[in-house]
Amino acid sequence: MSLPTSGPGAPPRSNGELLFDAPWEARAFGVAAALVDQGTFGWQDFRNELIVAIDAWEQSGSDDSEYRYYECWLTALERIATSHELASAGDLANRAEAYAARPHGHDH
Amino acid sequence: MSDHDDHHDDHHDDHHDDHHRENHDPRSPKLRAEALEDLLVEKGLLDRAKVDATIEKFETDVGPMIGAKLVARAWTDDDFRDQLIADADATIAAAGITGPEIEHLEVKANEPGVHNVVVCTLCSCYPWAVLGLPPNWFKSPEYRSRVVKEPRRVLSEMGLELDDDTLVRVWDSSSETRFLVLPERPSGTEGLSLEELAALVSRDSMIGVAKAYTP
Numbered sequence: 001m002s003l004p005t006s007g008p009g010a011p012p013r014s015n016g017e018l019l020f021d022a023p024w025e026a027r028a029f030g031v032a033a034a035l036v037d038q039g040t041f042g043w044q045d046f047r048n049e050l051i052v053a054i055d056a057w058e059q060s061g062s063d064d065s066e067y068r069y070y071e072c073w074l075t076a077l078e079r080i081a082t083s084h085e086l087a088s089a090g091d092l093a094n095r096a097e098a099y100a101a102r103p104h105g106h107d108h
Numbered sequence: 109m110s111d112h113d114d115h116h117d118d119h120h121d122d123h124h125d126d127h128h129r130e131n132h133d134p135r136s137p138k139l140r141a142e143a144l145e146d147l148l149v150e151k152g153l154l155d156r157a158k159v160d161a162t163i164e165k166f167e168t169d170v171g172p173m174i175g176a177k178l179v180a181r182a183w184t185d186d187d188f189r190d191q192l193i194a195d196a197d198a199t200i201a202a203a204g205i206t207g208p209e210i211e212h213l214e215v216k217a218n219e220p221g222v223h224n225v226v227v228c229t230l231c232s233c234y235p236w237a238v239l240g241l242p243p244n245w246f247k248s249p250e251y252r253s254r255v256v257k258e259p260r261r262v263l264s265e266m267g268l269e270l271d272d273d274t275l276v277r278v279w280d281s282s283s284e285t286r287f288l289v290l291p292e293r294p295s296g297t298e299g300l301s302l303e304e305l306a307a308l309v310s311r312d313s314m315i316g317v318a319k320a321y322t323p
Contacts, residue, residue: 019166019167019240019241022138023138024137024138024141024142025137025141026163026167027141027142027145027159027163028137028141028144029162029163029166029241030159030160030162030163031141031144031145031148031154031159033162034154034155034158034159034162035148035153035154037158037162038158040153040154043211043283044283047231047233047283050231050232051230051231054230054231055230058249064248064249064250067248067249068137069232069244069247070137071137074137074140074141074144077144078140078144081144081148086148086151086153087144087147087148087151091147092140092143092144092147093134095143095146095147096134096135096139096140096142096143097134098143099134099139099142099143100131100132100133100134100136100139101132102131104131
């Protein structure tokens with residue numbers, strides 16, 4: 001289950017800004033931080049993928065207002081998970097397809 | 109410069125479509141994140157409780173109040189200030205501060221005529237252990253590209269006007285080195301307690317885009 005990081009029940013931050021705009025952003029952050037912490041891959045390796053993902057977004061010519069930092073973070077996480085053979089790209093895609101096909105009401 | 113507060117840009121009519129896409133488009137980040145986490149947990153490569161604990165730590169325990177206490181102590185204790193500037197890693201370790209992402213930390217002290225400001229031009233490196241996670245504007249392409257080229261103007265847009273003869277130093281973070289700005293102690297704060305002083309130290313003042321509050 002996800003922590004209530006957004007919505008009416010979300011804890012306000014002392015600086016007035018929530019850490020995450022959506023629960024999935026918190027999960028993607030927590031997964032990467034946990035994997036670094038347990039030594040599955042190094043922060044430097046992850047950061048390199050993050051730089052590549054951010055650079056690719058910036059090269060895409062999209063408007064800055066469309067920038068979604070945690071989408072770049074998630075892309076970096078997927079790439080490092082596949083390059084370290086934690087999961088294959090095919091398995092990731094198949095699982096996301098399966099979740100996308102869940103009937104309404106089972107998708108939260 | 110403005111924060112990118114994306115959620116409020118959506119029209120109400122789009123809300124249902126967004127909700128549908130988020131849950132029924134396999135390319136949506138929500139489903140991709142869920143798929144990745146679940147697969148790794150099922151394979152025994154990741155402990156979901158560890159993910160929960162990591163998130164909770166950053167939402168409740170780690171944040172700018174840690175850096176603010178260091179700054180308040182540095183304002184009142186010259187020896188501590190000197191140690192913090194000379195060897196921040198050892199000094200914060202001795203103060204009991206540890207984090208999941210303690211990289212080499214350097215403290216840059218503002219002084220009359222010198223102002224320091226921090227950026228990560230390539231991504232989002234930030235001193236997690238003493239400031240928590242970075243605010244959205246710190247991660248934005250606009251801040252990352254502009255503060256190096258025209259720091260004085262960016263700071264002015266963010267509400268910090270510096271004297272023309274003040275030297276601005278911009279520190280670009282890397283995965284090896286993170287920076288914390290030690291803001292100048294405001295005048296009129298003699299006799300305040302450490303707690304009262306720490307309350308004057310905003311997150312932004314420790315990134316270098318603001319000064320400490322004046323009581």
